[in-house]
Amino acid sequence: MAARSRFAEDCLQAAVSRGVRQALVLGAGLDTFSLRNPYAEAGLRVFEVDHPATQAWKLERLAEVGLTPPASTVFAGVDFETQSLGDALVAAGIEWERPTFFFWLGVVPYLRREAIMATLRFIASLPGAEVVFDYSEPLENFPPGRRAEIQELAARAAAIGEPWLSHFDPTDLSALLRNSGFEGIEDLGLADIAARYPGAAGILIDAGPGPHVIRAVVAG
Numbered sequence: 001m002a003a004r005s006r007f008a009e010d011c012l013q014a015a016v017s018r019g020v021r022q023a024l025v026l027g028a029g030l031d032t033f034s035l036r037n038p039y040a041e042a043g044l045r046v047f048e049v050d051h052p053a054t055q056a057w058k059l060e061r062l063a064e065v066g067l068t069p070p071a072s073t074v075f076a077g078v079d080f081e082t083q084s085l086g087d088a089l090v091a092a093g094i095e096w097e098r099p100t101f102f103f104w105l106g107v108v109p110y111l112r113r114e115a116i117m118a119t120l121r122f123i124a125s126l127p128g129a130e131v132v133f134d135y136s137e138p139l140e141n142f143p144p145g146r147r148a149e150i151q152e153l154a155a156r157a158a159a160i161g162e163p164w165l166s167h168f169d170p171t172d173l174s175a176l177l178r179n180s181g182f183e184g185i186e187d188l189g190l191a192d193i194a195a196r197y198p199g200a201a202g203i204l205i206d207a208g209p210g211p212h213v214i215r216a217v218v219a220g
Contacts, residue, residue: 052077099128
């Protein structure tokens with residue numbers, strides 16, 4: 001989790017240096033980036049997107065510990081059952097003609113493929129947009145021993161009401177992204193994460209299949 005956040009924030013730093021001044025945190029939950037936005041003085045606005053009830057709960061928790069979201073944070077409550085993401089964000093003040101960076105961490109494995117692809121198509125419709133998200137490989141990619149471990153983890157997640165609904169083969173996902181209009185794709189598997197962030201404890205360079213974090217940029 002720390003490595004995927006570090007990778008996403010490294011990508012954002014590069015985007016800000018190129019002039020990006022809008023960042024969206026999709027499925028923000030208890031994400032803290034907007035509270036420690038290091039680019040606020042440079043003009044980076046952070047839009048937190050989540051269900052209105054979740055955001056209300058988060059704001060209560062922040063108030064309890066004496067934290068006040070900075071002026072650079074915009075809370076965009078979206079009920080995906082009844083609202084359009086694009087319309088809700090326009091109402092919140094997003095400017096789609098400007099390049100936008102999307103954080104989408106800890107969400108994709110829990111969504112059905114149709115919802116994932118719909119979101120990616122939406123992002124791909126925005127010139128200059130960039131997205132970082134994480135995903136997991138399908139069970140058939142794992143050797144038998146590790147496959148049993150992953151199945152056990154999946155069963156535990158399902159038991160607490162958070163089933164893993166979608167998996168992607170890295171080669172297939174790269175093709176899907178390119179066909180959707182993305183370029184500049186950078187996909188880090190476990191070995192890549194361990195090589196880039198040596199402090200990622202417990203990860204072996206030859207770890208094989210597993211979770212990934214990926215960056216993709218829209219042409220234009």
